[in-house]
Amino acid sequence: MTRLARTADRVATGSQIAIRRVAARAAAWCARGRRDDLTGMKAVLGCWLRLALLALGGYLLWRLVRAVPNLMWFFTVGWLVASWRAGRKAPASSADTPAAPPADHTPEDVRTAILEWIWQRIGEAQGVHLRDLLAHAHAHGMFQDLDVAALRTHLERWQIPVRARVRVRGQGVTVGIHRDDLQLPATASPSDPSQEEQKTQLHPV
Structure with missing residues (x-):
C-alpha cells in the first residue's frame, strides 16, 4: 500500500470513528434530558427539547455556510484533522477507553x-x-x-x-x-x- 493510500485509508477510517463518536455523544446528551421522576410525555420533554436544539444548531450552521461559502474550507480542514487523529491506532489499554483484557484472560x-x-x-x-x-x-x-x-x-x-x-x-x-x-x-x-x-x-x- 502506497503512502497516499495509507493516508486516505486512515482519514476514511477516522472519519467513520469521528461520526460514531459525535452521534453517540449527541444521543447521550439528548438522553440526559429525560426526567425519571416524571411520567408520560413530561418525562421526555427534555429529550425532545435537546433534539430540537441540535436540529436548530444544524440549520443555523447550514444558513451560515450558505451565507459565507468560504467557511466550508475551514470546516473541511477541521474535519480532516479530526479524522486523521481519530484514525490513529491507539493502544488497547488507553485510559480513555474501556479496558480490554488479554486474550488468555480469566x-x-x-x-x-x-x-x-x-x-x-x-x-x-x-x-x-x-x-x-x-x-x-x-x-x-x-x-x-x-x-x-x-x-x-x-x-x-x-x-x-x-x-x-x-x-x-x-x-x-x-x-x-x-x-x-x-x-x-x-x-x-x-x-x-x-x-x-x-x-x-x-x-x-
Missing part, C-alpha cells in the same frame, strides 16, 4: 477490567448512568450490539450492582451504578489479608 480479569473502566467513568461523581457508560463504549467502537437493558444484564451477571435510580449531578436520575455499591480499587500489598478478602468478594460465580 473471569476475574474480565470483572476487574470492567470495574476499572466504571471507576474511570465515575471519577469524582456519586455514580455513573448506564446510558453514559454505553455511549462512551459506543464512541470507542465497543459493545456496539448492546443497548442499556443488555448492558445491565451483563453487568449484573458479573455481580456489579446496578440501581434503578442513581442521581448524578447535572445529569438527572436514571438507572446506573452508585460508587457506594462498588469495591474501591485495591491498594493493599499482595500479602495484606484485606486484599485477599477483596479478591474473594470480587470473584464471579
